[in-house]
Amino acid sequence: MLYVRALKGRAEVYFLIGKYQRVTNDYENLISYCKKNFHSNPHILSEILIDYGYFLCEGKNEYEEAKTVIKKALNKIKKYKFSPVYADGLRKLGIVYRHKGEYDMALKYCKEALLIYKKIKNKAGIRAIYSTLGGVFWSKGELDNALKYFRKYLKMYEETEDKKGIAMAFQNIGIIYRQKGKLDKALKYWQKCLKIYEEIGYKLAIVQASNNVGIVYYNRGEIEKALKYYKKCLKILQEIEYKLGICIIFHNIGEIYFKKGELNKALRCFCKCLEISEKIGYKQGIASTYNNIGKVYLELDEYERAKGCFKRAEEMSIKIKDKVIISMVYSGVAELYTTLKNYEKALESAKNALISAKEAQDRKEIIIALGVLGRILLEVNKYNQAILYLKKSIFLAKKYQMNLEYAKSLFELGKIYLKLNKEKEGDRCLKTARRIFKKAGAKLYLEQISNYEKVKI
Numbered sequence: 001m002l003y004v005r006a007l008k009g010r011a012e013v014y015f016l017i018g019k020y021q022r023v024t025n026d027y028e029n030l031i032s033y034c035k036k037n038f039h040s041n042p043h044i045l046s047e048i049l050i051d052y053g054y055f056l057c058e059g060k061n062e063y064e065e066a067k068t069v070i071k072k073a074l075n076k077i078k079k080y081k082f083s084p085v086y087a088d089g090l091r092k093l094g095i096v097y098r099h100k101g102e103y104d105m106a107l108k109y110c111k112e113a114l115l116i117y118k119k120i121k122n123k124a125g126i127r128a129i130y131s132t133l134g135g136v137f138w139s140k141g142e143l144d145n146a147l148k149y150f151r152k153y154l155k156m157y158e159e160t161e162d163k164k165g166i167a168m169a170f171q172n173i174g175i176i177y178r179q180k181g182k183l184d185k186a187l188k189y190w191q192k193c194l195k196i197y198e199e200i201g202y203k204l205a206i207v208q209a210s211n212n213v214g215i216v217y218y219n220r221g222e223i224e225k226a227l228k229y230y231k232k233c234l235k236i237l238q239e240i241e242y243k244l245g246i247c248i249i250f251h252n253i254g255e256i257y258f259k260k261g262e263l264n265k266a267l268r269c270f271c272k273c274l275e276i277s278e279k280i281g282y283k284q285g286i287a288s289t290y291n292n293i294g295k296v297y298l299e300l301d302e303y304e305r306a307k308g309c310f311k312r313a314e315e316m317s318i319k320i321k322d323k324v325i326i327s328m329v330y331s332g333v334a335e336l337y338t339t340l341k342n343y344e345k346a347l348e349s350a351k352n353a354l355i356s357a358k359e360a361q362d363r364k365e366i367i368i369a370l371g372v373l374g375r376i377l378l379e380v381n382k383y384n385q386a387i388l389y390l391k392k393s394i395f396l397a398k399k400y401q402m403n404l405e406y407a408k409s410l411f412e413l414g415k416i417y418l419k420l421n422k423e424k425e426g427d428r429c430l431k432t433a434r435r436i437f438k439k440a441g442a443k444l445y446l447e448q449i450s451n452y453e454k455v456k457i
Contacts, residue, residue: 181400
């Protein structure tokens with residue numbers, strides 16, 4: 001058993017730092033070893049298979065293979081349903097179905113696991129299931145239910161005074177508040193989370209918490225503060241050689257440089273992110289990064305390159321059925337066609353972006369898609385419709401403290417008012433947008449306002 005624990009522990013470390021081929025090798029060796037040496041105890045092999053299936057799901061996005069492996073493990077111990085290993089298999093099978101977007105199946109398996117954990121009075125298992133159920137409801141967009149289970153999870157950890165568990169609960173609750181658009185509450189929980197992780201010296205968790213704090217500042221338009229937290233993350237991630245984390249942070253830093261108008265720096269960050277994503281098979285990273293590279297090429301007036309990147313991003317995002325990334329890509333494609341004055345295709349793409357964003361219940365992408373629709377309708381002189389979409393975007397962006405998106409739509413609305421000879425309203429919109437961009441250091445958008453004003457004069 002000592003060999004099994006050691007190899008399993010090493011595989012878990014490799015998983016954390018993104019060395020997925022080594023994880024695969026270790027699990028293959030474990031499975032072979034357990035088959036030879038533990039005929040009389042099927043629980044040991046089943047536990048290894050369940051963990052391997054979980055890795056296939058979370059690390060390699062191979063959901064069908066993960067489902068097959070975990071079901072095979074459960075079948076081996078179906079006579080021992082009231083056991084922690086069987087319950088853990090059900091929980092992890094629920095996680096696989098969550099990733100597949102089959103939320104009712106995910107809830108079914110998680111609730112079965114919860115019943116077993118309660119029956120055998122396994123508090124650690126109950127805590128884990130509360131966290132998993134919170135995640136499933138979050139993916140379903142049922143945020144109040146997600147918050148309910150994350151709070152149950154927090155309460156159980158507070159009873160044990162387990163700092164790491166408490167911090168994880170704070171992190172999840174912060175995610176829900178961010179999704180609800182309550183950024184101040186999200187920031188409060190994530191700062192609590194970060195403080196605990198720094199106290200216990202858990203480096204990878206410090207990165208996760210710092211990244212979350214950075215995201216709040218980014219959404220609020222405080223991009224220099226966000227950059228500070230992202231760079232803190234990058235330093236730690238490079239120390240521990242966690243490739244997936246390095247990839248995500250390069251993506252986030254690239255987005256800040258993009259907003260700052262430092263396009264070459266943004267492109268370097270996105271290219272590093274793409275290189276790592278392709279190396280480790282991170283499909284969401286590949287899709288979103290091609291989308292961002294497309295946006296950079298669009299700003300550089302390299303339209304064919306932009307089109308190629310958006311096409312690859314679209315193909316990958318559809319393949320992995322990630323509606324948030326699909327919405328991002330369609331918004332980017334709509335911007336491209338608007339620049340090329342192909343307004344019919346631009347409108348079609350923008351409407352698809354809004355549909356996907358609503359299906360994903362992602363407020364940020366809904367706000368962006370509404371703004372893009374408003375801009376296109378402005379270009380084709382449909383001012384009343386444009387005003388309607390832009391006012392919706394402005395209302396939501398203000399409500400959910402997404403200051404840069406608020407300012408971007410305000411700028412477009414100001415342009416419409418000026419076209420309609422409503423100079424007072426138009427100038428007020430442009431003045432407010434300029435102030436927000438200036439405070440954020442968003443030079444890309446400040447330049448757009450300056451260029452517009454030169455043309456107008």
